[in-house]
Amino acid sequence: MSTANDESLRVLRFWRDLEIFNIPTAPSKRDSSDQTKVDTFRRGKSLPWQLEKFAPTDTIGYVHVVYLGVADTEDLSRLLLRGLFPDRDLSERERQRVTGNGWLAAFVVDELGRPKPDSYLPASFAHGVAALRETKALDNINARLERAKEEFAQRRHQLPENQEQEGAAANAANRAPTEAVLDWEDLDEELRIVRSLLGEAANDPSLDWRVVVRTSRVKRRYLDDSLQAATDFLNSFYLDDLDRLIAQADKKRPFGKALGAYLGPALQEQQRVDILTDNAAMAGLVSAKRLPSARWPASTKHPLVLAQQAAVSQVISSLGEAEGLIGVNGPPGTGKTTLLCDVIAEIVTERARRIAALDRPVALFEDKMTVAGKGFFPLKAEVVAGTSIVVTSTNNNAVKNITQELPARKKVADEFSSADYFADVMREVFRAQKVLDENKEPIETWGAVAAALGNAGNRRSFAQGFFRDEYLPQRQADGAQAQGGEQLAGADLADEETEEPSPADDRPASMKQLLEAASGEYRQYQNEWQKAKQAFLALQAEFESCRKVLERAEKAALRIDDERSRLNGLLAEEQALGQDIQAREQALAQQREAVATQRTVVEGNRAVLEQLRAGTPRNLWDRLMGLFGRETRRMADLRQSLEAPTEALADASAALAEMSKEVAVAEVQLGQRRERQKTVSSARVALERELETHRRALQAGYAMGAKHFPDTQFWALPADTRHRASVAVGPKLDELRAKLFLQAVDLHRLTVLANAGKFIANLRAVNGMLTGGSRDKLSPEHRPLLWDAFFFVVPVVSTTLASFDRLFVGMGQNSLGWLLIDEAGQATPQSAAGAVWRSRRAVIVGDPLQIEPVFTVPRSLTEELRRRHDVAPHWSPIDESVQTLADRITPFGSWVEKTSSSSPNDAPERLWTGMPLRTHRRCDDPMFSVANRIAYAGQMVQGRVDEAGQPAPWEFSCGLGESAWFDVRSNRVDHPVSEDEIACLLDCLARLQSERSGKTKVYVISPFRKIAQACGKRIRAHGGIDYGTVHTFQGKEAHIVFLVLGTAPGQAGSGARGWAASKPNLLNVAVTRAQCRLYVIGDASQWGGLDYFRELLRALPERSVPVALDRRPMQDAAFALLDDQEGIPEI
Known part of the structure; x- marks a missing residue:
């Protein structure tokens, strides 16, 4: 393996060991509901199964989840520390970071008070303390936990199988104790066993050990499934995933790009671009050519602003057709949810583009296959691959906020009030899941676009509200299926009020009923699908046309200032040339006049010379004397008289030649200036035409409502004005983008209805998966197919990170398309490893400057384990989070100087954050x-x-x-x-x-x-x-x-x-x-x-x-x- 893979393996093993020492949280009275009671018990108080109010009847049963060895998490954390380091105590920071209560063991007890042997879950931290104390190693921790489960099963007894059903009603009337009924002696024994793992300090009489029991009221026909669901609920959160990743790394099998990046090295400083100071980089991110085609149908009066645009654009552009991970830094009130909504809208619209490439609705499917003994129609990978969306967080409120907000009618602006995507079905889901607004009123819905499925109760209540079919317990369902019947398990185990509609039920049609009705309107929905497809393609084409207009406008905005500057230069040069040419023409005229004058002088001198020569002609004697080389006096006088005129003629002729030469040079220079003038004039005319073209292009952009483009004028604005502005987009285009998303949703709706029969079969299989009805019949290769079918209908699923492994059991590497982690600053680094491993793309949204992760493992032990695995400090959850790990590998972001007066003379520390959101809309001053x-x-x-x-x-x-x-x-x-x-x-x-x-x-x-x-x-x-x-x-x-x-x-x-x-x-x-x-x-x-x-x-x-x-x-x-x-x- 490479050095990088070696480090990844060490990090995973470090995280796994830390998770062993994580103290699990016990429920509190705040977790109680109409059907579930959470109470605390101390020795002497009657246990729930001993109370008459929890006595089972022929129709009602009870499931009790017992949390043993419950104590303040602070006390348990101190015991953990002292069990390994007797002379150490928790620091103030460690005391304040741990909250609530923890437990040492948990198991399920049936309505008669008999423990379910295979439900036992020992708290791994106690066994980890014993392992380190005894062997100095954690390699055998899984074996220790399995042995603890087996020993519990051996200690506890069950009634014979045939007495379970027969004895229920009888014991309701006459609760005669049996040797298998759990009492305080049994609980004391179990507590003594698990408490001993923590050493002598656990026997401190000042410690308040107690038992917490979560009792759920269940209709009897759901009892078996309820017991199973309660068992599943107790399974560990992250250990299984971390063990799975360690095994893969041990086999030198590479991880996907998202997890590979998450576990990889941080970017070097020179690889990071601060987009809050680098205007060119920001301009590139918000360029019109990167504008996503769709947006959430929020009011066009409230568009994304600069930093939000940059983040959405970068997410879609960098991850849309690739795999990987990106961090987004969202301070309070800066619109993180708004950003995620736009990302979701673009993903759904991308899948609609793939649907629109089909010639008919049925082309969505591969050949029929058998899944869990039933017919199933898998969806084509080229349509659905990489389009599933999972929203997750350690913060349950953050998860609920998104999946309850997205389907709500108020999340869609009034201008898009006609939007309807199985709205009545979603209303039924909200009713089944008891989703209410702040005033405890039902929430009006617009579409079945999101599902909260984190725990078994949510999955069952969703299934009931979504598909709503007669529920059969597993044994009856198996019998019915053996006879050819197909029934759904769809009831919330803890909700007896909504499981069965009355005969006079006036509720709207369920998804199953809608599909059954649609199967009789085959031709109608085939035709509607074609119309919806054409409408979608028309809107897509209109968007592309509009985006080109904006691209041209942006290009014009970026060039127009430079072109204006160049035009001004050309105009100035043209004017200077004109002036210069005029001056040269005047000078040349004067030169020519001077030449003419000088030519007259030359001719005059020549005439004088000729006249003198003609006045004294040579006679015979002069010529004869000349033959002998002698000069007569007359010729000598003539010669002397000609010297001055000859010299004057020579001088005048020389001057004339020089002046003629200067005129020639001036004429050439004048010609050059005139040619340059023509060139400049042509360039000016061409530039004016180009400028006019750009002015028209820019005006067209403004006509679409865009107020700003990333040009010099925009960057000259004050920073706060820029961050409140939207770039290269306007209300008209935002309206079009929202309509494109809603048309994409409608194309999904009609695809479902046009294939009603196939989706009935597919959703029936999905329901079996969600409710546990087909738990033991689903092979790992079938689960992704079922999830694809579900995500096609409901594009967004939410769960907490703690429930991720249980919800997506059997889903392997890269089996999910998009992972959106919210409030990632609160999540420990290891908590997201399994979720990122399952995902092709991960968008990590949070803020390292808000609440840090709750981490119960003491620093001393954490540091000891870190050194033992030779892992750098930046992998430790003491000071790091999912958000900080994502930010360190995100190239576009910002540096934030840490403000503290503790060392005013030192250079301020800087924190690198991912894509920065900076426009705050929540708080007034101060x-x-x-x-x-x-x-x-x-x-x-x-x-x-x-x-x-x-x-x-x-x-x-x-x-x-x-x-x-x-x-x-x-x-x-x-x-x-x-x-x-x-x-x-x-x-x-x-x-x-x-x-x-x-x-x-x-x-x-x-x-x-x-x-x-x-x-x-x-x-x-x-x-x-x-x-x-x-x-x-x-x-x-x-x-x-x-x-x-x-x-x-x-x-x-x-x-x-x-x-x-x-x-x-x-x-x-x-x-x-x-x-x-x-x-x-x-x-x-x-x-x-x-x-x-x-x-x-x-x-x-x-x-x-x-x-x-x-x-x-x-x-x-x-x-x-x-x-x-x-x-x-x-x-």
């Missing part, structure tokens, strides 16, 4: 300006401005006034919780309560979970206010945010404050949750001098809050100035 200064070196620009380019704040006011820092200096602190700060918060909320409307969102957030928990207990009476740590709010926004800082004064709280101020990330996220108002509650003297918080204190007016036992005086002091304000409108 929130925007603070975040911009502390995190982005002032690179962001305010997107919401008026016509004069000045910030246009949200229309909002409240009784608390403008954003402020409530300075609460208190000693009543149970670190980090300050009672006086919470009292100040309650006073503020009481002030708001009387005027807050239902539409006003309020968040209470804190850097510290103990403060968030304390606030939550005290604010429940106010209702409708979300609270939590900063980490839980990334991707969310509210009108008003209270940031409660807490911590003990002085040295006691300095460590916690130092952690919060160690990087800009936490404060950046906190302040950018607030759209309109930010109220900071904390001790300004303790916080205001720290990095980043110093900037926050400068930006906010301080309001001193006296600390007193009587809360009313404090309240009066805090709001004294507010009482003087008049006419403050209600929220």
Whole structure:
């Protein structure tokens, strides 16, 4: 293997070992629902299967998932560390990065209290501690985990198989205990076994060990499938994928380009282009010739702006016909989702172009084959290859946001209100999945364009809402299929209310019913398909024509300034030549006149000479004397008299010759000037014609609505104006691009309906895959075919990274087309490896300057494993994320200077980020300006401005006034919780309560979970206010945010404050949750001098809050100035 592949293998093994020590998260009461109850149990409390309220009946059963050895994740992380390094403890940063509760083992218990032996899942971190302590190696960890499962199965007993069904109803009435029913002695035994793996420290009596049970109510006919689904849910997240990749690397089989790049070397600095400073590079990225053909049907009043255009263009241009990976840096409120929507629109439209190349709808399919014992019609690879889209994230909210937003009617602008892609089907899916808006109302849908399929419940509820057919349990379904029947498993295991429509069901037709109806209208849909194809091709041709207009306009814009400069030069030269020619002509005329005069002088001198000679002719004597060489006196006198006239004639003749020569030279030069004048004049005329052509081309571009092209005039604009501008596009073209996407969607719709019979068969097979009905019958080579069929109908699927392996089981390298990872700054590097491996192309969107990954493995152990595998620090999840790994291999991006005053004399550090989004539209000042200064070196620009380019704040006011820092200096602190700060918060909320409307969102957030928990207990009476740590709010926004800082004064709280101020990330996220108002509650003297918080204190007016036992005086002091304000409108 090459050195690069050797490093990749070491990195993968390092990541695999880290994942062994990742502490799994236990569910909490917040995860409860109408059909699922999550509760915590300590010894002595009756277990769920011992309670009458969970007694099974003939129709209802229960599934219990037991999480054993539950404790605070911080405590478990400390045990992990001390199990390997007894003298070490967690740092402040490590304590703050871990949240929630973890567990040591989990397994499924049936309704009678009997554990399902094959469901046991030991937490790998505990076994990893034991392995390192005993053997100093992790090579046998898989064997240890398998042995733990086998030993659990041996310890636990089952009733005989034939008693399972027969005994259910009987035990419902008479719950006689059996030796197989799990009780507290059994749980204590299991806890003792797994706790021993962590060493003596795990026996500390101060540790609060408990059991958490998740109980689901299930209709009895779904019980077997529910037990299986619960078992699947417990499978590990990333270990299997990492083991798979290690095995491939060991065999020296190359990875795909996306994963190869992800695991490859970083670009050198000279290979990176900062598009925020290199105008030529940015101009190339947003060139009209790279303009994608489609866009999401958002309002044409809100087009993509410069940096968004560059990112979409680069994604489509660099990955559209190739494989690879690209990073996009999206600070808060800069339109990451908008960008992803446009990428999705272009991918769907590209597949429509392939569909339009078919002569008839049935040409979409290959020959019929058998999949899982049923007929299936695979789609042609040349149509569907590389077009599947998966949206994923570690942040479940980010995943939900995209797949719930895309199908929503409000996501499509009013100007495209007629858009309809199986809208009623999607509404049924939302109903089945209980998707509601913020007001707990059903969401109106426009199209079945996205599916949330991350967990088994989502898959089943989607299947039920999408296909909606009578559900048969697996055993009955197998029997029916044996008799030739074909039924679907499509019910949400935890949703009894929506599984079976009543006979008078007035719900709209399901996809299955639509397809059945369409199969009887074969000719109609064949004809409609042809019309849709022609309409699509016409729109595509119109777009190409418009793009050529814009390309010519851009070419004109780029050349016109230079041509104007050249024309001015030609005009100046032509004028100078004219003047020069005129002067030369005048001079030449004078020269010619002088020559004529001089010729007269010569002739006069010649006449005088001839006259003198004629007046003294030579006689015979003169000639005779001349024969002897003698001169007579008369001839001597004549000679002397001729000397002067002869000399004068010679001089005049010489002067005439010289003057004639000068005239000749002047004539030649004049001729040359006249020729040059003709040349310049011709060039001027030609350039004027070209300029006129370019003016017309530019005018045509402007006529299409384009306001800017990437020319010298554009780059001369202020930077903030440029970043709010759109280049080489306008409303008319954006409308056309949106229509092209919607026509592409409609072509998909009619392709499905025109092939209704085949899609019934295909979607039936897909349903079997989604619901688990064909789990054991699907071969690995068939799964990609089924996913192709599904993605053709529903182009976007979402899942968390943790569920990726389970959702796409059996899908191998490059089996997916596009992977879109959102909030990638929160994801550990190893969490995306399997997803990237399965994908041809990966677009990584996030921000390394917001919340970092939650990582529970202590730094000491991480560093030990890193050194053991000889891996560079930049592969470690301690300080790196999926986003930083993607950015380092993205050539176009920007440098961001890190702002910290800790070392003012040092050169500032720089962070390289991928394609930068920089136009912010969420926050008013001071929130925007603070975040911009502390995190982005002032690179962001305010997107919401008026016509004069000045910030246009949200229309909002409240009784608390403008954003402020409530300075609460208190000693009543149970670190980090300050009672006086919470009292100040309650006073503020009481002030708001009387005027807050239902539409006003309020968040209470804190850097510290103990403060968030304390606030939550005290604010429940106010209702409708979300609270939590900063980490839980990334991707969310509210009108008003209270940031409660807490911590003990002085040295006691300095460590916690130092952690919060160690990087800009936490404060950046906190302040950018607030759209309109930010109220900071904390001790300004303790916080205001720290990095980043110093900037926050400068930006906010301080309001001193006296600390007193009587809360009313404090309240009066805090709001004294507010009482003087008049006419403050209600929220």
